[in-house]
Amino acid sequence: MRVIALIPAAGVGKRMGTSINKPFLHIGNKPILAQTLLRFEDSPNISEVYVIVSKKEGIRCREDIIEQYNLKKVTKIVIGGIERYDSVKNGLDAIESKCDIVMIHDGIRPFITTQLIDESISKTLQYDASVVAIPIKETVKAISSGGKIVKTLDRNKLWLAQTPQTFKYDIIKRAYENAFENNICGTDDSSLVELLGVQVKIIMGSYENIKITTPEDLTIAEALLKNQDIAVHGNY
Secondary structure (H helix, E strand, C coil): CCEEEEEECCCCCHHHCCCCCHHHCEECCEEHHHHHHHHHHCCCCCCEEEEEECHHHHHHHHHHHHHCCCCCCEEEEEECCCCHHHHHHHHHHCCCCCCCEEEECCCCCCCCCHHHHHHHHHHHHHHCEEEEEEECCCCCEEECCCCCEEEECCHHHCEEEEEEEEEEHHHHHHHHHHHHHCCCCCCCHHHHHHCCCCCCEEEECCCCCCCCCCHHHHHHHHHHHHHHHHHHHCCC
16 A cells, blocks of 8 residues: 655745744754654655655755655655645645555644554545544634624534545545636645545544644644653653
8 A cells, every 4th residue: 555645844934933934943953844754754654755845945855854864755855836735736746656545744743643644544544535633622703794703603513623634545636636627725635625525534633733833833842842752751
């Protein structure tokens, strides 16, 4: 079975407020992107990894991350597009020979676990498509354009989608082709698959599987790394 992980990491991250693109900021002693890619490098069920970066970051990604951390499973560096949708499509187009499963995971979610990677593959083999997600904790309000509450939503039915989002190759390829042909840009990969009428299986994710987009997230990420290191090694 051939499983390819697409890791989009072409975003500039204006909310971070730094001159360094988010994937190349450090947490612990490594770039965020390196921390993420190492998780996939260690997963026995991942065949290949395609990392998707901006054109100006291609050489940096190869030298400072792939070569620096000896990432053997990263077989391609793909140049991303203007939006995440464009980047993922470029990644799919870069798959030259058919694979069985495509896993799409944000390059700035470095706390993905081998367990979730394995479960995503297993559920996708069974259900064709899967998404890691978590139940929301807060009460959610729908509001009007004037800022008044219209409705309180039932939070028992609301989940926050994370990544990885994992699909059989034929399905995700067809979903992106359909979106491109009809000028549809979904908020995530699953939304494009849903438009095909394919039901997507939810997998219980982790509240630690955060997406690092703000300075506050960096602080949280450092604390998570410290806690993980203490749990494994008894020190930091």
